[in-house]
Amino acid sequence: MRILVTGGAGFIGSNFVIENARRPGVNITVLDALTYAGSPASLSSVSDQVSLVVGDIADARLVHDLVSKCDAVVHFAAESHNDNSLADPSPFVQTNIVGTYTLLEAVRAYGVRYHHVSTDEVFGDLELDDPAKFTEHTAYNPSSPYSSTKAASDMLVRAWARSFGVRATLSNCSNNYGPYQHIEKFIPRQITNILTGVRPKLYGAGRNVRDWIHVDDHNSAVWRILDSGEIGRTYLIGADGELDNLSVIRMILELMGRDPHDFDHVTDRAGHDLRYAIDSSTLRDELGWHPRYTNFREGLQATIDWYRDNHGWWENDKDAVEARYQAQGA
Numbered sequence: 001m002r003i004l005v006t007g008g009a010g011f012i013g014s015n016f017v018i019e020n021a022r023r024p025g026v027n028i029t030v031l032d033a034l035t036y037a038g039s040p041a042s043l044s045s046v047s048d049q050v051s052l053v054v055g056d057i058a059d060a061r062l063v064h065d066l067v068s069k070c071d072a073v074v075h076f077a078a079e080s081h082n083d084n085s086l087a088d089p090s091p092f093v094q095t096n097i098v099g100t101y102t103l104l105e106a107v108r109a110y111g112v113r114y115h116h117v118s119t120d121e122v123f124g125d126l127e128l129d130d131p132a133k134f135t136e137h138t139a140y141n142p143s144s145p146y147s148s149t150k151a152a153s154d155m156l157v158r159a160w161a162r163s164f165g166v167r168a169t170l171s172n173c174s175n176n177y178g179p180y181q182h183i184e185k186f187i188p189r190q191i192t193n194i195l196t197g198v199r200p201k202l203y204g205a206g207r208n209v210r211d212w213i214h215v216d217d218h219n220s221a222v223w224r225i226l227d228s229g230e231i232g233r234t235y236l237i238g239a240d241g242e243l244d245n246l247s248v249i250r251m252i253l254e255l256m257g258r259d260p261h262d263f264d265h266v267t268d269r270a271g272h273d274l275r276y277a278i279d280s281s282t283l284r285d286e287l288g289w290h291p292r293y294t295n296f297r298e299g300l301q302a303t304i305d306w307y308r309d310n311h312g313w314w315e316n317d318k319d320a321v322e323a324r325y326q327a328q329g330a
């Protein structure tokens with residue numbers, strides 16, 4: 001199977017490529033624009049097995065050429081950071097909506113199988129004490145420019161599947177953690193803050209809850225859906241990992257041998273979603289998927305070790321990322 005992986009030099013995409021590049025009978029081409037969030041270094045361990053095409057998913061001619069030569073597209077590429085979408089929504093509209101449209105037109109033209117990687121943020125947020133979790137039937141109610149452009153892209157996929165018979169599946173996953181995540185994101189930002197002598201930064205009071213899943217578990221679910229998912233269906237991916245941000249920041253400090261109170265409260269995010277929680281029982285019951293990382297503390301420790309052992313992967317970006325946050329009071 002020839003698979004085109006968009007965004008394969010980003011966090012989740014590179015982990016997906018590393019995990020699947022050596023599967024017998026699988027041949028992977030990565031299409032990635034190498035924005036600030038993409039790095040060829042993330043693919044160095046599989047550079048002999050994988051071709052990297054540097055280009056934009058909204059470049060129709062390039063996309064048609066690549067899609068015409070593959071059997072399936074797994075679409076990870078996106079502008080993915082909420083804070084950036086509040087500072088400038090325009091690349092989010094362009095990549096997440098126009099880019100997805102461009103891919104859909106190409107898979108429609110060549111009859112290619114398509115898997116769309118999306119987020120639980122399309123459902124908006126939940127109250128802290130709400131017993132309900134997000135399911136496949138939850139109405140869309142996105143809050144940020146990021147999540148609204150992801151919601152729009154999901155809608156395009158559903159329409160192209162229904163109206164044009166595109167062989168598509170969708171997945172909406174909760175917050176990922178693990179190696180190769182950009183240091184603008186919550187967990188790697190705090191780990192690399194501690195490693196560089198900067199105090200960790202917590203938005204507001206830290207009551208906001210995220211449902212953490214290890215990136216390898218997200219990707220094993222994506223593979224399962226690509227292989228055995230029902231065409232036209234949406235699957236929710238989650239590993240029952242709900243924790244508030246205050247608990248996570250304290251756990252990082254503790255695992256790194258610091259005082260768990262040694263962090264700063266900074267300006268809260270505008271429109272900050274309160275809580276996400278995924279019910280992944282359909283995926284578990286129908287496709288037999290289960291997460292491997294069921295102990296968040298152990299997965300977090302392994303992630304801390306990875307950032308400690310791979311300074312070269314992130315240290316050149318650190319000052320610029322923190323300067324940008326400081327300018328925003330965050």
Ligand code: NAD
Pocket residue numbers: 006007008009010011012013031032033034035036037038039055056057058075076077078079080081095099117118119120150172173174175176177181182
């Ligand atoms: P990321 O920002 O780390 O990586 C995105 C990649 O896409 C980068 O390599 C970047 O260079 C590439 N890219 C951006 N614009 C492009 C364009 N126009 N053309 C080609 N390539 C482009 O993101 P991530 O965290 O790995 O997220 C991957 C996907 O998973 C996204 O669709 C995101 O919405 C979704 N998702 C992420 C999470 C999470 O917790 N990180 C959770 C659920 C879903």
Ligand code: TDX
Pocket residue numbers: 080081082083118119120121174175176184185186187189201202203204208209210245269
């Ligand atoms: O320094 C910080 N301090 C802080 O308290 C940062 C960067 C974040 N936060 C908070 C905001 C969120 O409540 O931590 C939580 C997680 O923040 P992010 O890592 O920015 O993730 P989030 O906004 O929840 O979105 C992530 O999960 C869903 C991904 O970035 C999205 O791409 C994915 O769709």
